[in-house]
Amino acid sequence: MTKRKMFLRMITASLLRRRSRMLIALLSIGIGATILAGLVTIYVDVPRQMGAQFRSYGANMLILPREGETLTRADLDETLQAIPREELVGAAPYRYVRLDMTSRQQSFTAAGTDFAGVTQTSPYFSVEGAYPAQTRELLVGKEIAETIGVKVGSTMELTWQPTAAASELSPEESRVPGASLSGSAEGFGGGMVYVTAALNEDAAIDSLTVDVSTQTAEYGGRIPEDETFLAQFTGKTLPLTLGEDVDALSGATVTSGAIVDALNRAVQAAAPAKPRTVIFTVTGILTTGGEEEGYVFLSLQDMESMTGSDRLDVVELSVSAGADQLQTYADAVTGSGGKAQARLVKRVTRSEASVLEKLTALVFLVTLVVLLLTMICVSTTMMAVVSERRREIGLRKALGASDSSIRAEFLGEGLFLGLLGGVMGAVLGFVFAQAVSVNVFGSSITFQPLLLPAAILVSMAIAALSCLLPIRRAVAIDPALVLKGE
Amino acid sequence: MTVKAEGVSRRYFRKTGTANYFDAVQPVSLEIAPGGMTVLTGRSGSGKTTLLNMLSGLLVPTGGKVWYDDTDLYALDDRALSRLRSERTGVVPQGRSAVDTLTVLENILLPARLYQRELPVEAAVRWMEKLGIAPLRDARPAELSGGELRRMAIVRALAQAPDVLFADEPTGDLDDENTRLVLSAFRDFAHEEKKAVFMVTHENDALLYADRVLRMDHGQVTS
Structure with missing residues (x-):
């Protein structure tokens, strides 16, 4: 041993x-x-x-349009690239407008949103009934529901009154008979393309002139001489879609697109917005203990078709990350030079x-x-x-x-x-x-x-x-x- | 190897009548040479065990020096002292001294194992036979009687073939026959193997086997 x-x-x-x-x-x-x-x-x-x-405490980051910019849903997708998928718990976009309930002489703050996102960013929302699952359905804050006495299953007729912002009109409402329109859009290489169109009594295009002097002579620059291309526009009703209503001039797709865009913008800008009324079915009553109880919530689709615009006022994000990491993401969003800027909800991140x-x-x-x-x-x-x-x-x-x-x-x-x-x-x-x-x-x-x-x-x-x-x-x-x- | 004590003394500090100290051993000088058996006798409390412990390297004297040949025993550090004691001395302590988890043979070989020396199995068996505990080699200490344990401790000391064997009352719990067996084993060890045996005892029989008898009284060695 x-x-x-x-x-x-x-x-x-x-x-x-x-x-x-x-x-x-x-x-x-x-x-x-x-x-x-x-x-x-x-x-x-x-x-x-x-x-x-912690994400059950609600959103910890806000995305807002940069000063003087308009944020749309398309911009949002781009913005969210700055945040890793697996850390993004949810994103709820919001658009706020005032809607009137003329039958009751009442007016409410209405929020258009994506309800799938809301359930993730605001898990503490308590809904009696259900979240709206399709268009023309409404989630009503408890305060409003009590004031006007609506229940799940009731209907509410809400009207959007346009303000001076003409651009908020739905495109199909924007035919203006007998008007003359002019507009511009960015063409190939960043040069601007200008259009002027006269409409007949049916609000169809009567005549069209284009200024493409900024475009390359042998491509987009050929358009004023190409009568076949220009003739496509005559008799068409705005707005137009490139490739459906009109075909692009071969070799000058970008410039062709710019002409269509410029026309569409011109008709929107010229159109006086019209009030729009929609009858909603109430699917749920919302209790949060907060100011949300004084709002009505509808889908973004409804909001867009009522106001004719897909702009967003704010996007609430719930990101599963520590305060420092969160700040990094916010800086990335703000610093990306897009239309959006990000802010942290300090109350949440600090706690x-x-x-x-x-x-x-x-x-x-x-x-x-x-x-x-x-x-x-x-x-x-x-x-x-x-x-x-x-x-x-x-x-x-x-x-x-x-x-x-x-x-x-x-x-x-x-x-x-x-x-x-x-x-x-x-x-x-x-x-x-x-x-x-x-x-x-x-x-x-x-x-x-x-x-x-x-x-x-x-x-x-x-x-x-x-x-x-x-x-x-x-x-x-x-x-x-x-x-x-x- | 010769063990030499030079004015070795041990003083304990305690109240004894008028003094604050008690001299267990008064300065003693003596020499233990190989080839002989020294017996130290005396009354209980006369300082025999204290002197033995100082000579065997277990107890630091308060005065004087102990020499193993040219080595000043208590000038060594613990490691060197332990090694020297393990190589040169065998100790039969008073009382029960067995590691209960080891067998009798393992207990006997323990000192050699502590330093990874070659195990003196042959010597162990020989001494076990001589002292009549050979059949117990694989038994556990707990199964042994007091006399058997005592003889095991003695074989443990002898089997290492130490230069000096220190034994403290080694025959205290042995019958007459076994006492004689042990005493003659000690004498043979001293004479035949030219080693030194230093033994503390009350046993009068031991004096018959001794080459030299020292008496101790009140901490003083008298002869």
Whole structure:
């Protein structure tokens, strides 16, 4: 038998002989390591977990049109590229207008939105009935519902009164008989294309002149001479679609498109907007405890067809990211030079950061206390073991064992306990973290491969530290006194 | 190897009548040469065990020096002292001295194993046979009687073939026959293997086997 084998045998024998004591020490290290590993796992996972949880507090970022710009749904898709898909919990675009309920002499703030987005950005919205699923359906704030006495299933006739903003008219309403229109649009290479058209009594195009002097002579510049192309427009009603109502001049697609755009804009600008009335069916009553209870909500499609515009006033975003990351995304959106700018909802992001901070401190504190308790428990147990083994230790010293060999043996025992406890802790800790995660956060976590060596290392370190005092005791045993006889 | 004590003394600090201290061993000078058996006798509390412990390197004297040949024993650090003691001395302590998790043979081989020396199995078996505990080699200490444990401790000391064997009351719990067995084993060890035996005892029989007898009274060695 080699010395090492004997050393191992002495340790294991000593552990086995003091089974109950060692079980207590092992349990305390194991439980300590379990809680440690569990907390660390949760701690590592918590920002992700909580990030998703926090989203129930509502949107944490707003996208607004830049000063002097109009934001449309198409612009929004482009803007959202700045935020990674997997972190974007939801996006709810809003367009606010006043709608009148003439039958009651009332007028309300109406919000056109995408209800699928709303359920994600504002999960706290409580709807009696259901969210509108199709057009001509309405979600009514509780306050309004109580004031005018509507219920789920009632109908409401709402009217949009155009203001001076003529561009908000639906295109099919914009035929103006006998008018003369002029407009412009960007053509090939950024040069402007100008059109002037005269309409007949049926609001169809009577004659058309174009100014394409900014376009390339051999391509777009040919248009004024090409009578076949220009003749296509005569007798057509605006607005037009390139490729359906008129064909592009081959080799000058961009310029052709610009002429169509310029005409469409001109007719919109010239058209006096008309009020539009739609009869909605109320599908749900909204309770939020906030100002939303004083609004009615309709789909963006309805909003667009009533006002003739797809512009957006604000987009609420719910992004699963920490405050710093969120600021980065906002800066990316604002800095991209598009039509949008982004702002953080400080109230939400700040409270998130402070909750995370407190949680971190709590985890740290609990970990510290657990480690301390573990150390006390292991230390006490080892102390008792040293007391029990006084005679044996004294004997071994009498037979020539040096202090360092005694030290090594107890340290070996401690490290062995630490190893077992660490393995136990890593495994149970993961189970513990998983249970907490599933029960508290409702999602499972992934095993951190680093956890196993880390848990083992920490528990071995704790066990070794706990053994320091008992080892000092063991080394201090005086063989002469211990072996004096019984 | 010769063990030499030079004015070795041990003073304990405690209230004893008028003084604040108690001299367990008054300054003693003596020499233990190879090839002989020295017996130290005296009344209980006369300082025998204290002197033995100081000579065997287990107890630091408060005065004087202990030399193992040219080595000042207590000038060594713990590691060197432990090694020297393990290589040069065998100790039979008072009382029960066994590691319960090891078998009798393993207990006997323990001192050699502590330093990874070659295991003196042959010597161990030979001494076990001589002292009549050969059949117990694989037994556990818990299964042994007091006398058997005592003989195990003696074999443990002898099997290492130390230069000096220190034995503290080695025959205390042995019957007459076994006492004689042990005493003759000690004498043979000293004479045949040219080693030194230093033994503390009350046993009058021991004096018959001794080459030299020292008496101790009130901390003083008298002869």
